Amino acid sequence: MRRSVPMQRLDGLVDPRQGLGAAEAQARSARYGLNVIIPGVRSGWRTTLADTLRDPMLWFLLATGALFMLIGSYTEALIMLLALVPLFGMDAYLHRRTQASVEGLSGRLATTARVLRDGSQRTVPAETLVPGDLVLVRSGEFFPADGLIVAGEELQVDESTLTGEAWPVRKQVVEQGLFSHIRETAVEDVYWGMAGTRQLTGHAWLRVTLTGAETLYGEVVRSAVAGPHAQTPLQRSVAHLVKVLIVAAIVFCLALAWLRYHQGHGLVDALLSALTLAIAALPEEFPVVLTFFLGVGVYRLARRRALVRRSLVVESIGRVSCVCSDKTGTLTEGRLRLTHLLPMSNISEQRLQTLAAAASQADSGDPLDEAVLSNCPPPVEQHILARFPFTEDRRKATMVSEQEDGLLVAVKGAPEVVLGLCELPEAERRDWLAAVEAYSNDGHKVIGCAYRTLTSEAWTGANQIGG
Template identity: 40%
Template sequence: MAVHAQTAPSGHDADTATVAPAGLTGLDEAEAQHRLARHGPNAIAGTRSRGLIDIVRGILREPMFLLLLAAAGLYLVVGDIGEGLFMTAGAVVTIGLVVLQEARSERALAALRELAEPFARVIRGGTERRVPAREVVPGDLVLVGEGERLPADGLLIAGDALTVDESALTGESVPVSKLPAPTGTDGAADPEPGGDDTPYLFAGTLNVRGQGMIHVVRTGASTRLGRIGASLVTIEDEPTLLQKTTGALIARLGILALAFCAIVAVAYGVLRDDWIGGALSGITLAIALLPEEFPMVLAIFMALGSFRLARHKVLVRRAAVIETLGAATFLCVDKTGTLTENRMALTTIWRAGRVQELEGGIRLPESMEQTLRVAALASAIRPVDPMDRAVHAVAEWLPGETDRAGAPLRSYPLRPELLAFIQVWPDPSGVLYAAKGAPEAVFRLCRMSDDERAVTDAVVAGLASRGLRVLGVASAREDRNRASAPEDLAFAFEGLVGFADPVRPDVPQAIAEATRAGITVAMITGDYPATALEIARHAGIDTGAGVLTGREIAELDAEGLRERVRRIRVFARIMPEQKLALIEALKANGEIVAMTGDGVNDAPALEAGHIGIAMGQRGTDVAREAADLVLLDDRFVSIIGGVRLGRRIFTNLRKALIYVTAVHVPIAGLALLPLIMGLPPILYPMHVILLELVIDPVCSLAFEGEPSERHAMERPPRPSSEPLFGTSQIGLGFIQGAVVLGAVLGLYVWALNAGAPEMQARASAFVALVVANLVLAFSDAAEPGTSFFDSRRRVFWGIGAGAAVLVATILYVPPLAAILRLSPPSLSWLAAALTIAVLAGGWFGLAKRLRAALTPRNAQRTTA
């Protein structure tokens, strides 16, 4: 059954013409491209990427840059043009570096948005194609299935009666029914959403049940959703909990920095009678105290981390889930398509006590041909389900006609109370009901006796024990089309069909890796228990405790279910709503649960899980919208790869934040302590700017690209209560920073007491501080056992080389040295500065290596 747009009657646009059934062709590709150019993309106004101007405007609102500009202005006002210009140039370079990094994040986010773009199934040139939803044009024929969002406004012209949730447009939570449009319906009409038994469908609404074909009438801004799309632009993304926590920390530190700024400025002015110097010293301290890198590090890690995950076929829809990945302890996965290859092959037919294995070229007995014909009539005409495709692939080789011309009179989709798909076809003797579904549902339709059912149940169990997916087949006939409910008819049992879907070859190794990482893997499937157990054995899932069925779950109370899920790892004949009960039981047991799903009814379980994982290829739009992650290739190994990358991102982000804390301690201390001790200042605002030029790129780029820890997937998940950046991390950062502060301040005092000129002593301390910060960055980031010159550390070594060139330039170019109030130290003081810097910054790395060498291998694996 198919349609195409006929010639428009007078007064109507050809793209929104009256539609009528005809040959299945749709638009040809050239016409589709012409209409796309004419009407524009099928997209409504939405969030756009930030341009360079927006990024710069946002950066200039940051307190640090306002302080930099204030310091530069102050230098210019007091008449030191060289220092003022240097400060201004430093601020420009700093802003430029931040702009480059944020622009990189925006590019990563834009690439993620492109990956997340929805697709639509269209008929073009007589063939079914999958195209981005933004390329759908008026006149296209779009196929829509259960759980999919409609990409455009149009008319339902073929298929089942649909049930559509239009609450996005009407506010009414009750879904409405849709019937195919009568031949000759005018597609130029502009109906209102809502109302039962109409053929009108609208973009953004959700098809809850049924499947059909839509003739697209309006796209993009012309759709009902598009007309209200402008309001969506004003909706901004909510910051994550981590971002809110970090923002609050920065606000408190900012208030502290400004208070110290005022105290130091007043004290300097009163004690030394130098109010200009006091203002500069206060600004220096405020700049040193403000950890403005925190939000930038978070944003860049989240954006680039999400992009790294997407390159491994895991699309992150909610950035906060990256933090949760490292804590996952329990992984609930579907069987079909996730653990298995989802390439169903019809391998076995059973009828009347006889089993027939389907092999190449074999001729089926006539009775089994009848079973196969009925199974084909009970399958979708344009199959999406792999089992329907497998039935059609075999049935097309039967002699004679294997299906009926046109479309079925009616279809009865799967329902929770009847797990069978039924289609009604015209028949010479009246109408034929063809049913295919779960064996127990088909047995009920056939009203089998207990004895008959016991015999057939044994056959089903035998086939399932071979790992086959088993469906029952049945038929019923009536003398005329009465639209009878299937349950009211007496079906004749036609036999059983068995499908093979092998386990993916990479699954056992991935499950073994998950087990080593302390993650328990459980399989949840709607399949027969024996089939589920056999597939679980092949996949490497623990089957020692047996299988728990949906019927048994229904009979358990909450406490009983909590007890059973502590041991059982295989769950069969599970209804979607029972997945939610399993999730709640696991969470009550203290597990951090990752849950996979693909159907409409999986959305509550995906929302309830700590990490919801939807299938990108076979999942419904509803499941993808409810999920935190989307598997672009539907493979289990991608989940484990996502966990591995998630642990790497979490670990490196924590290291970066510890480092940010550490480096601010010596900068702030060296800006304040010389004033208290009555010594000449070590750091002026331009020195702090130079240090910030080194800190920012090291944090956001070098740490983000650091290789994963060697034993990251051989350790148990971190406790869910353990924060990314808590008291212990802050304490470690202060200890690291205090060591650097003591070493550099000690070097400065030593140099002054030894008679070194003030500018040489300051230069020695400045060199020691820069080198100590770089060595500390390497010590914090690098893991014992990784190569010192690992190729993934190119960014770090590039930053180190750049810092060396920069320091040498400002020391040995007299005009720059004069502006920064430095002079080249002697070789002995330079050697002392480098030695002290390496020791002060590298002690933590040495401690890590000693700990790794002294700790047994097994203990390393279990230590976070």
Template identity: 30%
Template sequence: MKAASPESTNGEPIWTLGIDESLVQFSVDPTQGLASQDARHRQLQYGRNQLRAVQRRSILSIVVDQFKSIVILLLAAAGTLAILFGDYTEGLAIFAVIGINSMIGFLTEWRAVRSMEALKDLGRVNTVVIRDGVMRQIPADDLVPGDIVIFEGGDIVTADIRLIEAAKLQADESMLTGESLPIPKQVEVLTLETPMMERSNMVFKGTAITRGSGKGMVSSTGLNTELGHISELVSEAGSQQTPLEKQLNALGGRLAGVVLVITCLIAIAGILAGRDTYLAIEVAVALAVAAIPEGLPIVATIALARGMWRMAKRNALIARLSAVETLGATSVILTDKTGTLTENRMTVTEIRLSGVDVITDAMDAQDAATKSLLDDLLTTAALCNNASVQETSEGDMHAVGDPTELALLVAALQRGKRRDDLVEATPEINELPFDPDTKLMATFHRNNADVLVAVKGAPESVVPICRYLRTLDGDVRLTEQEGMKWLDRANELGNRGLRTLAIASKITSDAGGEA
């Protein structure tokens, strides 16, 4: 049995310890990392950095599962009796039905098992660590407590890690907490009572770095991570029979009892009537065979298999055939939304300009004046942005950053505005990062001899600091009454479940003052 990986070696939670104390507790130098020999020793002590793997279903187990139904066992018994009493046609027909039923069930479930294993293989990731004083990439499964890990925007966190460096670091923890907004990270000590979702000096296995870069020390691996605790709870839930399985087994049990009683009565009645004993038993067995519904299992299996194939076409994999019936009977599903039903990806759906509302799918259909105003807004949104969208060699888009900022970049790309090109034309010279108190962010860009300030944030923070409103006819003075109208529009959108942002810009000569 492997030892539990420690949150710290003295029993104090790692988030309550300072950086130097944490490193001492795990006996590691942040510049040299662990020695390879020490890492191997720790892996023997704590085990591999893996969650409890669900036992792989073998071909034999899948085959055996096809014969667990009482109805199938009754059919097998009936077929055997038919052959024993010389009715080879009936017996072989029954076994053919059993074989076809089992083959359909086996092939359907085996395909699902193979698909799930292929998905697991695609999910294997590597992690950048420092070992023996050298930065190297290793499989995430080989991480051990005390490893020094380096990560940047776009990386998946592969263990629970105490941060020792954080540069504008943010993490998407929606998988663990359901919070769709990226969480800012820092390295300072926290109190013992700090709940998991507020431990800003930690990053957790299964989450993703959306912005910035960082360096940290692995504190927990495998089942001892926060994600591991959740997986343990899930694994404790044992498998249960579905309603259909229960009903078929109940039917099979009642059918077996009735057939057995009637068969015995007929056999006894025939013998008491003076008929040949063998003939009386043969008649009773023939009646028993006829009473068992040979077509029921195959009809049920085909119906479930069809449902399973239809689900697969909609990108839903079901491991067990019997689960289709339960899913079909489900009327209410209680589930986490972010990262489960949704991908924590956002898109810009509406843009409210002065005098016109634009649906993003119809941006190219606007008149020239609207397009010009729209391009000004999207240019500002792309400049006041720390996300990144790059095209890979395969032609796919690789996106890294805050989901809201990524949505703005994608909208800008629809109008041909690439952030890299915009920053090249107007280089960024300063930034005021997003502040939860002010609820806005500003970037400063060199624009010939002047400075362009690009601002985005919550409408209630941005609108009050604006003095002008850009319209189709140019800039006009923004009155307090008009400002209140824009805030009302923002509230209206918010009531529809939309996240709202206000975008503003100005030309100034000050690259460090208030936006």
């Protein structure tokens, strides 16, 4: 994915250590607006009532009830008014569900940001960020806006919020020469840090480029919250039928009123006769039945944890014959879970779990570390001497900890990389690779673990682990 960089916002900000001044930030805020990625959702009964009053079905039921009142049929008028209760109740329920979904989207956004202003770091509300700001994003934190990564190392980001893929994505720093020669051109996503995504490893300095609704996350939210309120085919058919019957009823009512008046029954009698015929002819049952069954559909979908923003989509769902869906986060949870352990004959499963936990980092934000540590937390007494996190180059994570009998070096990572560190007979190596392939074919993510012990004198401090 390539995104365009509006370089007029970054003029004079080539130095990756240069932030904005307070005066310049205030001027840019007035020009570009606040960094409000998800606009506030209107709430309250007034908003719900205003949205409901736009429904022509509501006015039809009110008009029918008023006609019943005019001819003295108060029981029928009360029934028409009671038919409005599910209509109001369904709209209020869907309004609350929509508001809850937007609040859930807001939970993936940073509320504060560590920004460089006037040469010093300070923590400010994320909504006050402007294009050109230099922001520090640490491990485990969310990016507060879209921007180019101008400094950092060993950067991995969780972009599952935008892409649906739970695996860490490697990021790179924009080269100084490339950054200085960019002019309204597209830049590869490997150089971007985007709002709503989370830094997993390393610290990144982000040059903010896009804020608010211009961010990619903001575009996703707008497409989810907005959208046309189009009528469904059934609703259009019912509305057309009701209009035709209303026109026909009006014609017959006027004809009946004219006939009764010319027969000498008087104006009041003629009007009452016309109203009586109108009540009998108007198809008020269609809107009531349609509203009732849409409400039942919304209720049944809600019980199955389906988010329905508008009741009209119930009919659309009934017409669906084929569903194309992204896997992660839809058909799957997007979370890893430790399900199988395959230790060597001289190592127990508990020992294997302990070694995997020793090679994991509790605060890394890596879903793999979280899955391992959820089954076996790292020993409290271990003292970490060195940590080499997983990168795409190394394809393994290494922890060196101090034990009572010396040093423990624990490694976990890609099975072929870990097996390459071990001294194994070729036949046994092939057996392990065959087991890895079998698990992979069944949809599992396979991680290899290995360890060795060292004396304090043998440890050189380098990441050169073998055995």
